[in-house]
Amino acid sequence: MAKALADIRSLARAHTETCIRALASIVVKSENDNARVAAINSLLDRGWGKAAQTHTDGDGGPIQIVLRQVIDVVEHSKPVVIDITPDRDS
Numbered sequence: 001m002a003k004a005l006a007d008i009r010s011l012a013r014a015h016t017e018t019c020i021r022a023l024a025s026i027v028v029k030s031e032n033d034n035a036r037v038a039a040i041n042s043l044l045d046r047g048w049g050k051a052a053q054t055h056t057d058g059d060g061g062p063i064q065i066v067l068r069q070v071i072d073v074v075e076h077s078k079p080v081v082i083d084i085t086p087d088r089d090s
Contacts, residue, residue, distance in 0.1 A: 020046070 026039035055063050068083055 023039040030036045
């Protein structure tokens, strides 16, 4: 990491407490709902981390990945299909 980047991070981190207090003040005092929501999200993300994102198919079920490979063994024979479907328990 470049020295300038480290210096900038250090300078920004020096204001952490002031910034957290300002965000908390917006949460409590602001009459603008958008500002309040942004401040709330910012505080929660910093305190608890961003919420995990789940990935589902269109019906809300888990996404399944199916890997298929078709191999022509002999020019005139039927192709061999290899279907690898992961266990649901994994």
